[in-house]
Structures are given as C-alpha cells and as structure tokens.
Amino acid sequence: MSEEAGDLERFRSTIASWIHEALPEDLRNQPRTEDSICWGGKRWQFRSESQRHWLERCAERGFTAPRWPEQYGGAGFTRAQEKVFREELARAGAPTPLESFGLWMLGPALLAFGSEAQKAHYLPQITRGEIRWCQGYSEPGAGSDLANVQTRAEDRGDHWLVNGQKIWTSYADKADWIFALVRTDREAPKHKGISFLLIDMESEGVTTRPIRLISGKSPFCETFFDNVKVPKVDAIGLGRVVGEVNRGWDVAKHLLTHEREMIGGGARGLLGGRSLGDFLGSLDEGILDDPALRAEAMEVEIDTLATALTLERYKDMSESGQGAGHASAMLKYMGTELNKRRYELLMSATGSDGAEWDGPHGGLAAEWLRTKANSIEGGTSEIMLDILSKRVLGLPSA
Amino acid sequence: MTSLLPTEDEGMLRDMARGFLDDSAPVRALRENRDRGRAWDPGLWREMAQMGWAGVLVPEAAGGSDMGHRAAGILAEEMGVTLAATPFLSSAVLAATALRGAAHDRLAAISSGELTYALAVDEGAKHAPARTAMTAEAAGNGFRLTGRKCFVADGSSADRLLVLARTAGRPGEAQGLTLFDIEAGRAGLTRQVQATVDSRDHARIEFAGVEATGADVVGEVDGGLAALGPALNAGQAAMAAELAGLSTGAFAMTAGYLKERKQFGRTIGAFQALQHRAAHLWCEIEVTASAIANAGRVLDDTPDEADLAVSLAKARAARTARQVVSEGVQMHGGIGMTDDFDMGFYMKRARVGAEWLGDYGYHAGRVAQARGF
Structure with missing residues (x-):
C-alpha cells in the first residue's frame, strides 16, 4: 500500500469512528424524503432534537461543506478524502446533515468570485445552516434567454433600488436571503449590464407567492421586488454585489454549471435503491411479458447504465484536470431526457395504480410529473443543444 | 476500480494508431480493396503485426505484446474511424483469446501475422x-x-x-x-x-x-461454450469498439460537411434543425464511449464477470452507429447516396458490424438477464 493510500485508510477509520460516536441512533438508515431533509435557516423547525444535534456536530467539524477551506467553515478535505467521507456516511446509513442552495450554488460562486470579507461572513453562516438562500434568476421574460433579465437595480448613491419580478424561485417563501441577477446598466449589451446581488428577503418591498405545478404542491414561487433598497455597503461594512458590477453574467454562468451537473445527475437513486429489474419484478405478475414494455425497459436500463458510466468518466476527467466546460451541458441534456423516459416507463409499468395520487406507489405520479421540469430548469434541453453545437461542434450561429 | 480514463501509454497508442491509419489505411484504401476484389491488404496486416497489433492479446512468452483488452479496444476503435479492413478481430482478438492457454507456436504465428484465423x-x-x-x-x-x-x-x-x-x-x-x-x-x-x-x-x-x-x-x-465464452466476449467488445470508432469517423465527416455546404446563401450548419440533431449525435457518441471504456476495463480486471459490460457496450455501440450513419447520409443529402462519397461505406459496415456476434436485441437480452429481468 502506498503512503498516500495508507493515510487515506487511517483517515477512513478516524471518520468512521467519529460518525459512530456522533450520529444519533434514530437517524440511522432512514429513507431520504422531502420531510427528512435538513435545509436550515433562521426559521427552520428541526424535525427532531437528533436532527439539530447531527447538524451541529457536523458543522463544528466543517463536515457540512467538506471541500471548503477550514477558515470558511469547511473541512478542507481533498477530493479523495471527501469521497471517503461520503462513503462512510453511506455505510453508516447517516443522512446528509444539511442541504441547501447556499452549499450547492452560492458557496461555490462566492469562493470563485466573492471578496475576502464576503467569504468570511457568508460562508460560515451557510455551513452552520443559519441562513437559507434562494436563487433569483429566471423572470417571466427571461427563461431560456436568461441574459434578458429586466429586474433592475438603479444606482441611488448609497444604495441600489430594486424593482422587478423573479419566477421559479425555489423555496423563496422559506428563504432568508436571495442571490439575484439584476440589471445595473440598461444601455449596455444584455450580457454586460447584469450584476449578481445579495438581498435580504426581510427587506421592505419583497413579497413571494407560491406557484402550483402540474405535479401538485411545489417549492416554486414568484418573487416581487417593489422599491427594495439594498445598501451598497451594509451596516457591517460588506458590499452586496458579488464580483464586479455589470460582470454578474460571469458569476451566473459559473453557477449554472454546478446547477446543471446537479440536475443531470438526478436520475440516480430512484426506486428506493432498488434496481429497475427488481422493481418491475415486484409488480403484477407478467408485466415483463408485455413485449413493448420489456423492450422499453431494456433500452432504459442500457441507457441508465451507460449514462452512469459517463458521469463516472467525466468525474475522472474533471478530477485529473481534463474537465471540459461543455460537460455540464451534455450531462444535463442526456441525464434529464433519460430521467423522463424512466418515469414514463415506471408509469406504464404501474398502470392505473401509478396514475393515482398517493396510491399504492406513493408519490410516483407527482414525481413523474415533476421530471418534466428537469429538461426545462437550469437551461432547457434545446439550450443545451445550442451550447454543444456552438462550443463543441463549432457550428456557426444562425 | 481502475479509472475509465486512458493511461498515458494508452493515449500514446491511440495517437500512434491514428497517425498510422490516416496514412496507411484511410477509407480510400477500403474502396481500392473493394475495386480490386480483395477484402484486405496482407501488406498492411504485416505492418500492423510488426507494430505489435496482431499480438495485442498474445502473452509475451509467445512473442506477443500482451497489451490487454483496453488496448485492443483502442486499436479496434481507431480502425473503425477509417474503416480499416484487417483480420484483427478474427485473429488477434477472437482466436488469440480462445487459444490463450494453447500451444505457443500457433499464438506466436498469430502474433507475427503469419497465421490468420476465422x-x-x-x-x-x-x-x-x-x-x-x-x-x-x-x-x-x-x-x-x-x-x-x-x-x-x-x-x-x-x-x-x-x-x-x-x-x-x-x-x-x-x-x-x-x-x-x-x-x-x-x-x-x-x-x-x-x-x-x-x-x-x-x-x-x-x-x-x-x-x-x-x-x-x-x-x-x-465444453465448447465455456472454451469459447471469453473469446466471444473479447470479440464482441472489440466489435463494439470498432462501431464506436466508426460512429466517430462518420460523425466527423458529417460535422465537417455541415460547416462547408451552402444552401439558401448560408452554411447549412447554421440551421438549428441540423445543429440540434448533430449535437444529439455527439452526446450519444460520448455516452457510448463510456460503455466501451468500461468493457475494456472489466475484461482486463475481472474477465469472469464481463458479460454485462460487454453486452452493454455492444448494444449501445450498435444503436449509436445506426443513428449516426442514418443521420450522416440524410444530412449529406443526395451526395451521401452516391458511391463516390464515403458515407455509404460507414453505413454498410455499421449494418454488418451490428449483426456480427449478436445484434442489439441479443445483447439487450443479455443485459436484461444480468440485471434481473
């Protein structure tokens, strides 16, 4: 065993015994459901004392953001260490201590573009689960054409005056702060007049309204800004623009890459960990004798396996420094289109049982409907294909 | 588990193979073979044998280069790109694997290119x-x-x-x-x-x-199927790799044409209807490439458990190749239908390669069996 591998094995046993000691017994091996997730935030109601305890124990060691530097509340793990950490969590049946848009999206953007003071203030709040963030990107007139954002932030000397409307802001009604794309220069070309602004949702003039989707209740909201004053430098001396004013599109693109990989990878972990074959085999006898369904299932299974291998290959590429900017567009496009096919298959296989809200297959129908958004959110499949045809194939603009 | 990325040596092997095939076995060579009424060029095969390709799966003790199945896949893939016709799959992959435990003289003769098998x-x-x-x-x-x-x-x-x-x-x-x-x-x-x-x-x-x-x-x-099983897996994986390379070659030709051909006063690659279809094909090729890399990895690391990985690769490769060549002819328009143009060669080889040693349905069935349905 190499010295490096030996170190990693010692690290593994340290992590394993720490989890063994810190993880409350009643959190072990619980299925991950919408209700079991710990999102954190000022108004967060812990599901149990154990959930609070687990978050606090993890946060004090930086384990909610294992890869972030220690001075910002992370654990400073290498990629290999993070992998071991996640493997040990899985082995112990431990839930992820904290999930949030702060961890997934804002944090990476701040690490890449934030000022030292912004990082020192906002990142530890995220890792401790104190502040819950939401993302203000899309608008009624800025969907696929995201750079067309019209929500404007006027320069009023010591503050920005924000007016406009965002849509598809997940959990806006539960979030404490929002990171938003706003137009700070209306004369400049559309990509060059956008800024990435941090806004306190408790500011006067911010209101939210939930949106009901075809899948039933949803976390999506509309968010309205009506003469909202955002200080240029706030009471604790922090600027509220991330990166440079009018250069917010760079931040937005960086963040979208993370979001696309997340959405594209969502096809895993379905069926409560069971394989497609097991699941279909557990249904009505003879379902796999239906030749059309069987053919569809075989094709979906082949593509699922090959797509998982592609995620693995691209991860290896990115870890060895051969990452390519277009990867997220390909993985998002293929992953989400496949996920839709998987759910169509599951709906066909479960028949009238599956078509029932909260029937014998629980929330399957709602999940099926929700997958239809996968190929829209974070950039539609058509936008992904546009990106690939220009960046990878070098085909000319229309 | 071994990474799906090529090692440095494998990267060099691919570059070397590509350079050699571009010079010595371009698609034009296939046309010449056909017009002369021969299936392959013995001189070309001798050169390949000298580079160690014929002995890629032959033990070093028998004079082979014994580079393994990942390397065999890389060579097959590159031969697919230019449609190079050789006895590689039959002799260097299938027979070398089936006879791996056999008398050295035949393996040595396979490795030197003197002896061919079917x-x-x-x-x-x-x-x-x-x-x-x-x-x-x-x-x-x-x-x-x-x-x-x-x-x-x-x-x-x-x-x-x-x-x-x-x-x-x-x-x-x-x-x-x-x-x-x-x-x-x-x-x-x-x-x-x-x-x-x-x-x-x-x-x-x-x-x-x-x-x-x-x-x-x-x-x-x-016990013939037991004796033949590992060789069939090796041959199927190499054919899958050839089909993946064929897809890459046909796609490169198509993408190139989209940037050249003008109609309605503009390059046809500027039309979104074609852009999206081309980008989709590129994605399918990328996903298939992962299944090919995985088949080589499993054949080298755990050959006794290779059925799933091999059939996954062959099924995906057959389907992808069919999509790529069909779209290739369509996007070329009338010229794609002519014998003067090479796209037809890709389409015809894709059809035969998809059938050889098990078609899409055969391998999809093996995947289904391995996955419990």
Missing part, C-alpha cells in the same frame, strides 16, 4: 451459439464434422478455423458443444464467398464429414 459459429441469420446444429460425431479415435456455417468473418481467407460443433445434446442446448481448431484446407471442407454489403471477407462453409482428432479440440469435449 471463427465459424453461426448457422442462421442470427448469432445464437446454443442453437448450433452442426454435428461432430465420434469416429474412431476422433470426430467427423458435418454441417454448414455462415457469416464467418474472414472465413474465405483464413488459414485456420475455430469451429463450434455439437458432440452431444440437441440444438438449443448450451451443453454438448465442442470447439475445434482445424486448418481451412482439410478434406471435405468447402468455402464459398458470402458477399456482404461492407465489402469484407465473409464466408459460408460446408463441412461434409471433415475429420478431426482429439488434438484439434480446444478446451473440453462438450
């Missing part, structure tokens, strides 16, 4: 080894082989044949089959060219009481 397994229009009906009756101290084989790749030109015949049981039973290794000129054996659309060497072979001895048996009597 696998005679199919008897009908679909690959189905268990349905083998050809008999090998006990006769004296040996056997007498009677029956017909078809779709024998490199069968007209091969020096020796690996033949699967029934020593017991009935067609449909996986047991009772025996694998023979015999020279192609043996009495009672007649070969007839089966002119397939890809202009490669395929043959129908008739066995009228061909005599074989116990020394001709590979593996155990009645």
Whole structure:
C-alpha cells in the first residue's frame, strides 16, 4: 500500500469512528424524503432534537461543506478524502446533515468570485445552516434567454433600488436571503449590464407567492421586488454585489454549471435503491411479458447504465484536470431526457395504480410529473443543444 | 476500480494508431480493396503485426505484446474511424483469446501475422451459439464434422478455423458443444464467398464429414461454450469498439460537411434543425464511449464477470452507429447516396458490424438477464 493510500485508510477509520460516536441512533438508515431533509435557516423547525444535534456536530467539524477551506467553515478535505467521507456516511446509513442552495450554488460562486470579507461572513453562516438562500434568476421574460433579465437595480448613491419580478424561485417563501441577477446598466449589451446581488428577503418591498405545478404542491414561487433598497455597503461594512458590477453574467454562468451537473445527475437513486429489474419484478405478475414494455425497459436500463458510466468518466476527467466546460451541458441534456423516459416507463409499468395520487406507489405520479421540469430548469434541453453545437461542434450561429 | 480514463501509454497508442491509419489505411484504401476484389491488404496486416497489433492479446512468452483488452479496444476503435479492413478481430482478438492457454507456436504465428484465423459459429441469420446444429460425431479415435456455417468473418481467407460443433445434446442446448481448431484446407471442407454489403471477407462453409482428432479440440469435449465464452466476449467488445470508432469517423465527416455546404446563401450548419440533431449525435457518441471504456476495463480486471459490460457496450455501440450513419447520409443529402462519397461505406459496415456476434436485441437480452429481468 502506498503512503498516500495508507493515510487515506487511517483517515477512513478516524471518520468512521467519529460518525459512530456522533450520529444519533434514530437517524440511522432512514429513507431520504422531502420531510427528512435538513435545509436550515433562521426559521427552520428541526424535525427532531437528533436532527439539530447531527447538524451541529457536523458543522463544528466543517463536515457540512467538506471541500471548503477550514477558515470558511469547511473541512478542507481533498477530493479523495471527501469521497471517503461520503462513503462512510453511506455505510453508516447517516443522512446528509444539511442541504441547501447556499452549499450547492452560492458557496461555490462566492469562493470563485466573492471578496475576502464576503467569504468570511457568508460562508460560515451557510455551513452552520443559519441562513437559507434562494436563487433569483429566471423572470417571466427571461427563461431560456436568461441574459434578458429586466429586474433592475438603479444606482441611488448609497444604495441600489430594486424593482422587478423573479419566477421559479425555489423555496423563496422559506428563504432568508436571495442571490439575484439584476440589471445595473440598461444601455449596455444584455450580457454586460447584469450584476449578481445579495438581498435580504426581510427587506421592505419583497413579497413571494407560491406557484402550483402540474405535479401538485411545489417549492416554486414568484418573487416581487417593489422599491427594495439594498445598501451598497451594509451596516457591517460588506458590499452586496458579488464580483464586479455589470460582470454578474460571469458569476451566473459559473453557477449554472454546478446547477446543471446537479440536475443531470438526478436520475440516480430512484426506486428506493432498488434496481429497475427488481422493481418491475415486484409488480403484477407478467408485466415483463408485455413485449413493448420489456423492450422499453431494456433500452432504459442500457441507457441508465451507460449514462452512469459517463458521469463516472467525466468525474475522472474533471478530477485529473481534463474537465471540459461543455460537460455540464451534455450531462444535463442526456441525464434529464433519460430521467423522463424512466418515469414514463415506471408509469406504464404501474398502470392505473401509478396514475393515482398517493396510491399504492406513493408519490410516483407527482414525481413523474415533476421530471418534466428537469429538461426545462437550469437551461432547457434545446439550450443545451445550442451550447454543444456552438462550443463543441463549432457550428456557426444562425 | 481502475479509472475509465486512458493511461498515458494508452493515449500514446491511440495517437500512434491514428497517425498510422490516416496514412496507411484511410477509407480510400477500403474502396481500392473493394475495386480490386480483395477484402484486405496482407501488406498492411504485416505492418500492423510488426507494430505489435496482431499480438495485442498474445502473452509475451509467445512473442506477443500482451497489451490487454483496453488496448485492443483502442486499436479496434481507431480502425473503425477509417474503416480499416484487417483480420484483427478474427485473429488477434477472437482466436488469440480462445487459444490463450494453447500451444505457443500457433499464438506466436498469430502474433507475427503469419497465421490468420476465422471463427465459424453461426448457422442462421442470427448469432445464437446454443442453437448450433452442426454435428461432430465420434469416429474412431476422433470426430467427423458435418454441417454448414455462415457469416464467418474472414472465413474465405483464413488459414485456420475455430469451429463450434455439437458432440452431444440437441440444438438449443448450451451443453454438448465442442470447439475445434482445424486448418481451412482439410478434406471435405468447402468455402464459398458470402458477399456482404461492407465489402469484407465473409464466408459460408460446408463441412461434409471433415475429420478431426482429439488434438484439434480446444478446451473440453462438450465444453465448447465455456472454451469459447471469453473469446466471444473479447470479440464482441472489440466489435463494439470498432462501431464506436466508426460512429466517430462518420460523425466527423458529417460535422465537417455541415460547416462547408451552402444552401439558401448560408452554411447549412447554421440551421438549428441540423445543429440540434448533430449535437444529439455527439452526446450519444460520448455516452457510448463510456460503455466501451468500461468493457475494456472489466475484461482486463475481472474477465469472469464481463458479460454485462460487454453486452452493454455492444448494444449501445450498435444503436449509436445506426443513428449516426442514418443521420450522416440524410444530412449529406443526395451526395451521401452516391458511391463516390464515403458515407455509404460507414453505413454498410455499421449494418454488418451490428449483426456480427449478436445484434442489439441479443445483447439487450443479455443485459436484461444480468440485471434481473
């Protein structure tokens, strides 16, 4: 065993015994459901004392953001260490201590573009689960054409005056702060007049309204800004623009890459960990004798396996420094289109049982409907294909 | 687990292979072979053997380069890009794997390129080894082989044949089959060219009481499928790699054409209807490439558990190649239909390659079986 591998094995046993000691017994091996997730935030109601305890124990060691530097509340793990950490969590049946848009999206953007003071203030709040963030990107007139954002932030000397409307802001009604794309220069070309602004949702003039989707209740909201004053430098001396004013599109693109990989990878972990074959085999006898369904299932299974291998290959590429900017567009496009096919298959296989809200297959129908958004959110499949045809194939603009 | 990324050596092998094939075996060479009425160029195969390609799966002790299945996949893939016609799959992959435990002199001759093999397994229009009906009756101290084989790749030109015949049981039973290794000129054996659309060497072979001895048996009597299994997996994975390379080659040609061809006063690649179809094909090729890399990895690391990985690769590669060549002809328009243009060669090889050693349905079925449905 190499010295490096030996170190990693010692690290593994340290992590394993720490989890063994810190993880409350009643959190072990619980299925991950919408209700079991710990999102954190000022108004967060812990599901149990154990959930609070687990978050606090993890946060004090930086384990909610294992890869972030220690001075910002992370654990400073290498990629290999993070992998071991996640493997040990899985082995112990431990839930992820904290999930949030702060961890997934804002944090990476701040690490890449934030000022030292912004990082020192906002990142530890995220890792401790104190502040819950939401993302203000899309608008009624800025969907696929995201750079067309019209929500404007006027320069009023010591503050920005924000007016406009965002849509598809997940959990806006539960979030404490929002990171938003706003137009700070209306004369400049559309990509060059956008800024990435941090806004306190408790500011006067911010209101939210939930949106009901075809899948039933949803976390999506509309968010309205009506003469909202955002200080240029706030009471604790922090600027509220991330990166440079009018250069917010760079931040937005960086963040979208993370979001696309997340959405594209969502096809895993379905069926409560069971394989497609097991699941279909557990249904009505003879379902796999239906030749059309069987053919569809075989094709979906082949593509699922090959797509998982592609995620693995691209991860290896990115870890060895051969990452390519277009990867997220390909993985998002293929992953989400496949996920839709998987759910169509599951709906066909479960028949009238599956078509029932909260029937014998629980929330399957709602999940099926929700997958239809996968190929829209974070950039539609058509936008992904546009990106690939220009960046990878070098085909000319229309 | 081993990474799916190529090692530095494998990267160099690919670059070297690409350079050599671009110079020595471009698609034009396939056209010339066809027009001269030959399936492949013996001179080219000798050069490849000198570079260690013919011995890619032959142990070093027998004079091979023994680079492994990932390397064999890389070579097959690069040959697919330019449609290079050689006995690589039949001799260097299938026979070398089937005979790996055998006498060194034959392996050494495979490795040096002097000896070529063909696998005679199919008897009908679909690959189905268990349905083998050809008999090998006990006769004296040996056997007498009677029956017909078809779709024998490199069968007209091969020096020796690996033949699967029934020593017991009935067609449909996986047991009772025996694998023979015999020279192609043996009495009672007649070969007839089966002119397939890809202009490669395929043959129908008739066995009228061909005599074989116990020394001709590979593996155990009645254990032919076990003896042949690893070789079939290796051949299927290499064919999948060739189809993936073929897809890459056909796609590059198509993407190039989209940037050149002008209609309505603009480059046709500026039309979104074509852009999206082209980008989709690129994605399919990328996903298939992962399945190919995985098959090579599993064949090298855990060859006894390779069925799933191999069939996944062959199923994906067959489907992707079909999509890419169909779209390739369509996007080229009328010129894609002409014999003067190379796209047709890709389409024809994709059709034959997809069938050889099991079509999409055969391999999808093996995936389904391995995955529990």
